[in-house]
Amino acid sequence: xxxxxxxxxxxxxxxxxxxxxxxxxxxxxxxxxxxxxxxxxxxxxxxxxxxxxxxxxxxxxxxxxxxxxxxxxxxxxxxxxxxxxxxxxxxxxxxxxxxxxxxxxxxxxxxxxxxxxxxxxxxxxxxxxxxxxxxxxxxxxxxxxxxxxxxxxxxxxxxxxxxxxxxxxxxxxxxxxxxxxxxxxxxxxxxxxxxxxxxxxxxxxxxxxxxxxxxxxxxxxxxxxxxxxxxxxxxxxxxxxxxxxxxxxxxxxxxxxxxxxxxxxxxxxxxxxxxxxxxxxxxxxxxxxxxxxxxxxxxxxxxxxxxxxxxxxxxxxxxxxxxxxxxxxxxxxxxxxxxxxxxxxxxxxxxxxxxxxxxxxxxxxxxxxxxxxxxxxxxxxxxxxxxxxxxxxxxxxxxxxxxxxxxxxxxxxxxxxxxxxxxxxxxxxxxxxxxxxxxxxxxxxxxxxxxxxxxxxxxxxxxx
Amino acid sequence: xxxxxxxxxxxxxxxxxxxxxxxxxxxxxxxxxxxxxxxxxxxxxxxxxxxxxxxxxxxxxxxxxxxxxxxxxxxxxxxxxxxxxxxxxxxxxxxxxxxxxxxxxxxxxxxxxxxxxxxxxxxxxxxxxxxxxxxxxxxxxxxxxxxxxxxxxxxxxxxxxxxxxxxxxxxxxxxxxxxxxxxxxxxxxxxxxxxxxxxxxxxxxxxxxxxxxxxxxxxxxxxxxxxxxxxxxxxxxxxxxxxxxxxxxxxxxxxxxxxxxxxxxxxxxxxxxxxxxxxxxxxxxxxxxxxxxxxxxxxxxxxxxxxxxxxxxxxxxxxxxxxxxxxxxxxxxxxxxxxxxxxxxxxxxxxxxxxxxxxxxxxxxxxxxxxxxxxxxxxxxxxxxxxxxxxxxxxxxxxxxxxxxxxxxxxxxxxxxxxxxxxxxxxxxxxxxxxxxxxxxxxxxxxxxxxxxxxxxxxxxxxxxxxxxxxxxxxxxxxxxxxxxxxxxxxxxxxxxxxxxxx
Numbered sequence: 014x015x016x017x018x019x020x021x022x023x024x025x026x027x028x029x030x031x032x033x034x035x036x037x038x039x040x041x042x043x044x045x046x047x048x049x050x051x052x053x054x055x056x057x058x059x060x061x062x063x064x065x066x067x068x069x070x071x072x073x074x075x076x077x078x079x080x081x082x083x084x085x086x087x088x089x090x091x092x093x094x095x096x097x098x099x100x101x102x103x104x105x106x107x108x109x110x111x112x113x114x115x116x117x118x119x120x121x122x123x124x125x126x127x128x129x130x131x132x133x134x135x136x137x138x139x140x141x142x143x144x145x146x147x148x149x150x151x152x153x154x155x156x157x158x159x160x161x162x163x164x165x166x167x168x169x170x171x172x173x174x175x176x177x178x179x180x181x182x183x184x185x186x187x188x189x190x191x192x193x194x195x196x197x198x199x200x201x202x203x204x205x206x207x208x209x210x211x212x213x214x215x216x217x218x219x220x221x222x223x224x225x226x227x228x229x230x231x232x233x234x235x236x237x238x239x240x241x242x243x244x245x246x247x248x249x250x251x252x253x254x255x256x257x258x259x260x261x262x263x264x265x266x267x268x269x270x271x272x273x274x275x276x277x278x279x280x281x282x283x284x285x286x287x288x289x290x291x292x293x294x295x296x297x298x299x300x301x302x303x304x305x306x307x308x309x310x311x312x313x314x315x316x317x318x319x320x321x322x323x324x325x326x327x328x329x330x331x332x333x334x335x336x337x338x339x340x341x342x343x344x345x346x347x348x349x350x351x352x353x354x355x356x357x358x359x360x361x362x363x364x365x366x367x368x369x370x371x372x373x374x375x376x377x378x379x380x381x382x383x384x385x386x387x388x389x390x391x392x393x394x395x396x397x398x399x400x401x402x403x404x405x406x407x408x409x410x411x412x413x414x415x416x417x418x419x420x421x422x423x424x425x426x427x428x429x430x431x432x433x434x435x436x437x438x439x440x441x442x443x444x445x446x447x448x449x450x451x452x453x454x455x456x457x458x459x460x461x462x463x464x465x466x467x468x469x470x471x472x473x474x475x476x477x
Numbered sequence: 478x479x480x481x482x483x484x485x486x487x488x489x490x491x492x493x494x495x496x497x498x499x500x501x502x503x504x505x506x507x508x509x510x511x512x513x514x515x516x517x518x519x520x521x522x523x524x525x526x527x528x529x530x531x532x533x534x535x536x537x538x539x540x541x542x543x544x545x546x547x548x549x550x551x552x553x554x555x556x557x558x559x560x561x562x563x564x565x566x567x568x569x570x571x572x573x574x575x576x577x578x579x580x581x582x583x584x585x586x587x588x589x590x591x592x593x594x595x596x597x598x599x600x601x602x603x604x605x606x607x608x609x610x611x612x613x614x615x616x617x618x619x620x621x622x623x624x625x626x627x628x629x630x631x632x633x634x635x636x637x638x639x640x641x642x643x644x645x646x647x648x649x650x651x652x653x654x655x656x657x658x659x660x661x662x663x664x665x666x667x668x669x670x671x672x673x674x675x676x677x678x679x680x681x682x683x684x685x686x687x688x689x690x691x692x693x694x695x696x697x698x699x700x701x702x703x704x705x706x707x708x709x710x711x712x713x714x715x716x717x718x719x720x721x722x723x724x725x726x727x728x729x730x731x732x733x734x735x736x737x738x739x740x741x742x743x744x745x746x747x748x749x750x751x752x753x754x755x756x757x758x759x760x761x762x763x764x765x766x767x768x769x770x771x772x773x774x775x776x777x778x779x780x781x782x783x784x785x786x787x788x789x790x791x792x793x794x795x796x797x798x799x800x801x802x803x804x805x806x807x808x809x810x811x812x813x814x815x816x817x818x819x820x821x822x823x824x825x826x827x828x829x830x831x832x833x834x835x836x837x838x839x840x841x842x843x844x845x846x847x848x849x850x851x852x853x854x855x856x857x858x859x860x861x862x863x864x865x866x867x868x869x870x871x872x873x874x875x876x877x878x879x880x881x882x883x884x885x886x887x888x889x890x891x892x893x894x895x896x897x898x899x900x901x902x903x904x905x906x907x908x909x910x911x912x913x914x915x916x917x918x919x920x921x922x923x924x925x926x927x928x929x930x931x932x933x934x935x936x937x938x939x940x941x942x943x944x945x946x947x948x949x950x951x952x953x954x955x956x957x958x959x960x961x962x963x964x965x966x967x968x969x970x971x972x973x974x975x976x977x978x979x980x
Contacts (some may be wrong), residue, residue: 045950047757050583054574055951057555057845059540080536083557099535102612104620107529131577142581156760158950186950188760199760264634265672265679272677308522309532389763390886394897394917397679398978402895402917404888425886425893425919427977453952471977472919472970474893475766 014086016060016126020169022086023064026093027171029100030074031067031112033318035305036060036167038126042133043160049145056131060084063307065315066096067112073105076315080307108314108341115173116321126165127179133161133207137185140212148189153223155216156188161207168305174319178301181205184447184456187212188407189219195229195477196420198222199386199407201244201447203456205297222386222408228419230411231473238382238438239468240375240412243446243460245388249401249430250289250359250460251451252391256399257327258311259336263346268399268431269336276336276346283331283434286362291354292324297445298457300355312353314339325351328434356457361440371441372462377415378439383468384410384417387449388426399429404474406449423477424470439464481606483598483659487517487645490539490559492657496649498561499543502568504651508575510546510588511568512650514801515539515559516844519608519643523615527634528623530616540844543568547575549585555845589827589835591804593653599798601660602791603692607641610693615639618696619665622707626669629711631718633679634670639663639696640688640944642956646801654803662794662956663695664688664944665703669710671718680914682714682899685735685881687941690792690958700792713900713912720912723901725973729876730918730966731869736898737857738941738959739882744922745777745784746855746946746959748891749811750838751820751830762948763889766922767817769830775817778926781860781964784812786821786853788837793854794942794956795840801848804837811855815926823850842953851955852946859962863934866963872931876904877916877971882941884917895919897974917972925966933962 016036023034038060045053062084066077077099079092137159148155161183168176186201200218204210241249262269262276271277293302304320306313317340326334335351343350376384391403405423412418441462448458496513503511517539524532541564542555552575556567607615623635644660665686672679686701695701732740747765752758754765767775777784787808788795799805802824811819822832823839840851870878881899888894901916902909920928942958 041951043951046581047759048584048755051550051578051581052757053551053553053847053849054578055553055555055845055847056570056574058557059538059845060557061538075530078534080534082538083540083559095535099533099612103533104530104616107526107531131574138577138581145581145583154756156756158760160951186760190756190759194764197759264670265674265677266634266670266681270677270679272675274674308534310524311531389889392884392886394884394895395915395974395978396681398975400974400978402884402886404886404893406889423888423893425888425895427895427972427974429978432978469977469979471895471972472893474888475921476763476888476890476892 016167017123019062019084019086019089020167022089023093024169024171026090027066029066029097030069032171033065033112033315034169035063035307037164039162039164040128040130041160041162042129042131044134044138045158046141047156049148049155064092064096066100068100070105074109075100075103076106077103078308078315106309108309108316108339110316110340112170112172112316113174113319122175122177127163129161129163134159137207137210137212144212144216152192154190154192157186159185166305168319170319176303176319180301182456183207184452185210185215187215187219189223191223196223196226197407197477201449201452203445203447225410225417226408226420230419230421232421234424234470234472236467236469239465240372240379240382240384240462241465242372242385242462243444244449245385246359246460246463247446247448247458248388248391248450249433250357251448251455251458252401253399253430254327254357257336259338259346259348260311260342262336267396269333277333278336278348279332281332282328282431285437285440286330287328287434287440288326288330288360289328290324290326290358291356293322293354295356295358298356298459300457304352312337314341317352320352322352322354325354358443358459359461360443361461371444375439375441375462375464376412376417379412380414382412383421384412389450391450394427399431400427401429402427423474425472425474426469427471428469433465436465437463438466481600483600483657484645490515492647494561495541495559495564499564499568500649500651502565503543503545503572506569506572508545508547508572510651512544512648513541514844515541515647517645518843521607521641523619523639525619525623525637528620528627538843542844543571544847545571545575546586547572548579550575550578550582551586552578553847586825587828588824589833591824591834594799594803594805595653595655597656597799599658601690601796603661604699605693606643606661607663607693608643622667625707626667626711631671631715632669632711633672636668638666648799648801648803650803656799656803658798660690660797661692662688662690662944663692665696669714671714680714680718682710682717683881684710685899688794688944690794690796716912717900717914720914722915722975723913723971723973725971725976727968728971729873730969731873731876731878731904731963732966733880733963734939734941734961735881736879737961737964739885740896741855741857741959741961743885743887744891744894746852748922749820750850750852751822751826752850754820755826758948761950766890766892771817773818776815777812777817777923778815779929780815781929781932782812782815782926783858784855785809785858786811786819786836786855788853790854790958790960792940793958795852795854795958800837800839801841802835802839804835806837809836821850821853826850840955842955846951846953849949851948852957854958854960856960857932857962859935859938860932863932863962866933866937869931869933869963869965870904870909871907872965873904873907877913878902878904878909892921894922915973915975917974919970919972925969928967928969929964930967931965933964937963
């Protein structure tokens with residue numbers, strides 16, 4: 014029994030006015046470590062099937078959605094009937110739309126799902142073992158996590174759509190602490206297959222930061238010139254992207270709402286020519302070129318399943334250019350249907366390279382300022398300005414006359430990423446990064462380091 | 478409280494057959510400990526926007542996991558195909574994972590002893606299983622509630638959401654414990670939105686009703702007065718939209734339990750997780766300022782502070798009969814007379830630190846996840862003859878009364894936090910003097926709890942909570958409740974988020 018068999022069986026059994034079937038086959042492997050030893054691990058396999066039955070009634074079109082794991086061929090009919098009964102019992106869907114017609118056939122429909130296994134860590138695991146021994150010898154304690162997930166999605170509809178996508182997603186994180194717990198550092202990265210991961214390189218970055226922190230200065234709350242590395246920028250821009258929802262903006266309830274009604278599309282958000290974009294074809298950040306969703310929300314509609322997902326500039330040369338749309342919200346707002354894309358890139362003027370050579374170049378060009386490692390516990394405080402609060406984590410450093418001269422305490426910040434875009438003093442070249450906080454859900458991100466002249470550190474955190 | 482029997486469809490799964498196959502294979506391959514967990518999780522989400530259906534989904538996840546200890550190392554594997562052959566294969570895979578791990582494991586895994594429980598069953602306290610309620614009824618209830626709010630003057634939009642979950646767990650281990658359990662929980666929530674198109678201003682207010690370990694009867698009015706809350710909400714939102722913005726500074730606070738539960742969750746609940754205190758979450762959720770060497774001596778807060786952990790409170794979201802390591806659940810002290818006296822434990826860390834039996838905090842949110850130490854219901858106890866909320870307010874000259882949770886954030890060692898809320902009232906001369914807006918309170922954990930002058934009596938008590946506390950890598954969600962009374966805090970720092978944004 015293949016996933017394709019299950020999908021075709023569901024469509025063949027369908028008696029409703031339309032049917033969408035989504036099969037997701039996932040395999041994962043993970044390793045977790047703490048206190049210089051492996052702690053937990055796991056290999057898992059999951060198989061989810063979603064049947065979306067469409068029913069046309071006198072008042073409109075409704076969708077009944079049923080998702081089950083581990084479905085066998087024998088279970089399919091009951092599932093299809095449950096989805097159909099649900100569709101008939103529900104009122105019309107606000108986002109109802111005709112199912113999409115079959116386009117160009119997707120590649121590899123007939124092939125079995127792609128998969129991963131613990132073998133993906135065959136070089137990482139022994140390297141970790143050596144690293145733990147070295148860390149014990151040098152007075153460092155290591156903590157971290159490595160995960161690889163491969164999900165194959167099969168999407169089929171009663172209108173002939175047959176699409177398939179293989180999505181590898183991986184990440185590794187390493188935290189190092191001095192044995193007395195007074196110094197802490199972090200490094201992380203995303204990967205598609207772990208063949209490009211060198212844990213020694215991550216450890217070198219962590220060790221450098223722990224060494225920087227041997228000298229410690231306390232600084233009070235206040236506004237500081239601050240270099241935000243790509244991971245920190247990634248978390249802030251990811252939150253901005255997740256908040257850029259057309260329907261909410263149109264209703265007057267977000268920072269992207271226009272006074273008097275409508276959205277702020279076309280407004281200049283910053284004088285700097287920065288571009289925030291998504292593109293399924295971004296090298297190293299490849300993601301699904303079609304929409305597949307098992308639930309309607311303000312971000313996506315089940316009726317849009319199979320919709321092409323293409324390159325989209327959300328902010329183009331400093332102007333708000335697009336918001337996340339469904340076909341329904343595009344009708345309501347009178348704008349282009351620009352669906353959510355599962356990656357994000359921020360580029361500065363001239364495609365993101367201004368010749369500074371990244372974070373290192375920015376440090377060298379700083380007379381006095383702060384260098385962050387990453388941000389944590391980011392939450393929205395005021396949606397009118399998209400004011401976010403959160404904390405610096407695992408290393409804040411003082412830069413003086415072009416060099417890191419020591420560590421300072423952590424801070425709580427209160428800042429809006431929209432406001433920050435208008436206050437960027439320098440934008441470096443974009444590079445692939447792992448947003449520390451939102452990397453659980455969103456790993457395909459390329460961000461530049463940026464310099465802000467007056468980052469708002471609201472209070473001191475004693476965490477070290 | 479009536480509880481249903483365990484779902485026949487779960488009981489019909491070949492749980493004993495799979496467990497026997499998995500445990501026998503693990504034992505045969507040399508495991509000193511093995512446990513088998515079969516789970517079926519049902520979830521239902523219904524969302525309405527402006528009284529129209531936005532989304533309705535119905536999910537079910539079934540699967541099993543085998544966890545072993547082989548020569549002092551963990552091994553874990555999970556599968557979805559419910560056959561004895563597959564259970565045995567997954568058991569072998571778990572043993573293989575343990576053997577692979579040994580090379581990089583320098584801390585032998587040993588588990589605290591626990592009595593065995595043979596074929597024990599436990600069902601949470603509810604009257605009507607939400608999964609037995611016709612969708613049309615759920616839709617109509619949410620539509621009618623939304624319509625009530627939309628009909629009120631000044632309300633621009635209404636979001637309504639109902640989440641319902643049914644969790645079935647079967648557990649068996651090599652020592653002989655076998656448990657079968659069922660939990661039901663529900664979370665209804667409505668948010669009213671006010672928009673002034675001319676000024677571009679907007680604001681929202683959400684119902685304060687907490688998610689609860691109850692059934693559909695909660696929606697029908699058992700345990701919460703929905704009619705009253707929906708009646709009051711529009712006028713409260715409009716009053717807030719017209720309220721003056723707060724002057725930042727230092728104020729005394731009277732905090733309602735609908736706000737305080739989340740402050741307890743973040744600054745006490747997570748800080749007293751022993752796995753965090755020992756560093757196991759250092760790369761992710763973080764560690765804790767309440768380190769193990771401070772057990773019995775750390776002054777956490779004022780002498781009025783008595784905090785318990787429990788997994789037994791009726792309707793508590795973390796309540797269950799037995800945890801995911803076969804430990805019978807219980808209640809114990811975490812903070813007594815303001816001093817740190819306990820932690821939340823699982824069997825491995827209880828043994829590691831010589832603390833005797835585990836207090837039963839192991840939990841996995843899905844069949845394919847490794848159980849880790851998760852939060853019990855961590856609750857601040859009311860004073861038996863304590864004051865009413867009015868009396869607490871009466872003790873304040875210049876202050877703010879805070880209701881409802883909203884924004885929350887705390888650092889990686891649980892020192893520095895910042896919270897907002899749904900509603901804020903100015904207190905002047907012991908009386909409420911109108912609403913305020915744009916209020917956030919910011920403090921350091923021990924200073925904040927040290928400034929707690931009084932806790933309210935049992936009549937001010939409310940059980941708050943969440944479905945989605947996050948922890949661990951891979952990330953796991955967990956439901957948890959926090960009971961607390963209203964309480965009075967002196968001299969807390971108040972920020973104004975509009976001014977923080979530089980406006």
